[in-house]
Amino acid sequence: MERQKIFDNTEVAFQLKSDTELERAHFLFKMISIEPLVKIGTAVTNFAIKANLPVEGLIRSTVFDHFCGGVNEDDCLDIIERMYELGVSSVLDYSVEGKESEAHFDAAMEKTLKIIRFSEEKDSMPIAVFKPTGFGRFHLYQKKGEGKPFTADEQAEWDRVVDRFDKVCRLGKERDVEILIDAEESWMQDAADQLVTEMMRKYNTESTIVYNTLQMYRHDRMDFLKAEHEVAKKEGFLLGYKIVRGAYMEKENDRALEKGYLSPICESKQATDINFNDAVKYILDNLDTISLFAGTHNEESSYLVMDLMQKKNIENADNRVWFGQLFGMSDNISFNLANLGYNVAKYVPFGPVKDVMPYLIRRAEENTSVAGQTGRELMLIKKEKARRKLK
Numbered sequence: 001m002e003r004q005k006i007f008d009n010t011e012v013a014f015q016l017k018s019d020t021e022l023e024r025a026h027f028l029f030k031m032i033s034i035e036p037l038v039k040i041g042t043a044v045t046n047f048a049i050k051a052n053l054p055v056e057g058l059i060r061s062t063v064f065d066h067f068c069g070g071v072n073e074d075d076c077l078d079i080i081e082r083m084y085e086l087g088v089s090s091v092l093d094y095s096v097e098g099k100e101s102e103a104h105f106d107a108a109m110e111k112t113l114k115i116i117r118f119s120e121e122k123d124s125m126p127i128a129v130f131k132p133t134g135f136g137r138f139h140l141y142q143k144k145g146e147g148k149p150f151t152a153d154e155q156a157e158w159d160r161v162v163d164r165f166d167k168v169c170r171l172g173k174e175r176d177v178e179i180l181i182d183a184e185e186s187w188m189q190d191a192a193d194q195l196v197t198e199m200m201r202k203y204n205t206e207s208t209i210v211y212n213t214l215q216m217y218r219h220d221r222m223d224f225l226k227a228e229h230e231v232a233k234k235e236g237f238l239l240g241y242k243i244v245r246g247a248y249m250e251k252e253n254d255r256a257l258e259k260g261y262l263s264p265i266c267e268s269k270q271a272t273d274i275n276f277n278d279a280v281k282y283i284l285d286n287l288d289t290i291s292l293f294a295g296t297h298n299e300e301s302s303y304l305v306m307d308l309m310q311k312k313n314i315e316n317a318d319n320r321v322w323f324g325q326l327f328g329m330s331d332n333i334s335f336n337l338a339n340l341g342y343n344v345a346k347y348v349p350f351g352p353v354k355d356v357m358p359y360l361i362r363r364a365e366e367n368t369s370v371a372g373q374t375g376r377e378l379m380l381i382k383k384e385k386a387r388r389k390l391k
């Protein structure tokens with residue numbers, strides 16, 4: 001099949017969706033394509049949750065069930081196994097955000113350790129993931145990154161963050177489960193980056209276990225990648241990077257404007273795209289020392305990875321190259337890639353409904369229509385409905 005048409009196959013893309021599920025997805029994406037509705041919906045939902053109004057059922061049967069695997073790990077197992085039968089692996093993602101107590105950080109770490117132990121037994125889950133702010137306070141990362149001195153209490157708190165990272169990465173190494181570490185806001189990311197590099201230095205000795213994330217909407221990330229590569233080559237450890245465009249653009253631009261510094265975000269979408277592609281090229285040129293996890297819903301970027309792999313005679317199933325999408329999105333990319341034997345993993349978020357709201361809101365926002373265009377998910381769903389001759 002002509003390469004640029006591979007992702008158009010909606011039959012392969014939606015083979016796990018019943019007609020009813022497809023109808024539900026159609027309704028959902030139609031709703032969230034309307035920007036004012038998402039804005040109002042978000043405000044009303046946040047208010048309703050704070051006021052303890054009984055809205056969980058409604059959230060669950062709409063956005064939650066589409067974008068999340070369930071409330072706990074066990075809820076997700078059925079869909080994980082069904083996806084794996086079609087060649088798509090899963091990364092269970094404990095998506096609770098904004099909890100800042102030591103008890104919550106310990107609980108998030110325990111969840112991640114449990115998932116790693118789980119992963120060891122299940123071929124369908126070869127990779128685990130966590131967010132730096134799931135393991136430590138946002139402002140602590142920020143203070144560390146700014147080079148400000150810690151109080152004795154803060155130092156002890158930071159030592160516990162380091163310990164959580166270390167426990168998870170060590171178990172990943174022992175059980176041969178790869179660990180992806182997400183990237184977040186730039187003003188806390190420096191400290192997280194230093195810590196992740198430390199983990200790579202320690203655990204990526206024989207194979208790549210630990211992966212950091214590079215948000216290529218940041219114009220400084222190519223320089224960062226090259227600098228890290230120099231260090232890793234000199235010291236003899238391997239690098240792993242999840243390459244994404246980045247999910248916090250508005251927040252980044254707003255803060256830069258408010259505080260009067262140059263925004264870390266590229267000047268245009270096109271500049272971000274070029275930066276993303278440059279990172280892909282750089283990594284594939286250096287695959288002996290850097291592994292790639294391409295986290296994207298962008299078809300062009302996915303085709304680029306495929307084309308470069310072919311040019312460089314890298315096998316589709318080479319374990320140093322993974323593609324990743326989020327559950328509930330871009331099944332046309334995930335299932336068609338898997339069909340061709342590429343390594344593909346979907347993030348499968350889970351957690352209590354009200355605690356995964358920030359995640360769900362980001363998904364709704366990124367699926368609102370841009371300047372009146374039909375969103376790509378909606379377009380694909382409509383195409384598949386027409387193919388199945390559903391009304």
Ligand SMILES: Cc1cc2nc3c(=O)[nH]c(=O)nc-3n(C[C@H](O)[C@H](O)[C@H](O)COP(=O)(O)OP(=O)(O)OC[C@H]3O[C@@H](n4cnc5c(N)ncnc54)[C@H](O)[C@@H]3O)c2cc1C
Pocket residue numbers: 181182183184213215217244245246247248249265266267268269270272294295296297298324325326347366
């Ligand atoms: C498996 C996976 C893991 C992820 N992990 C993370 C993570 O750890 N951290 C994180 O931040 N995000 C993460 N994301 C989300 C990701 O950063 C993007 O928000 C999302 O995937 C959309 O980008 P895209 O490449 O799919 O496609 P596209 O739709 O082509 O790109 C949209 C993106 O382009 C950028 N962009 C849009 N307009 C402009 C503009 N005017 N100027 C500059 N840039 C612009 C923004 O980053 C926007 O999100 C992850 C995504 C996936 C699939």
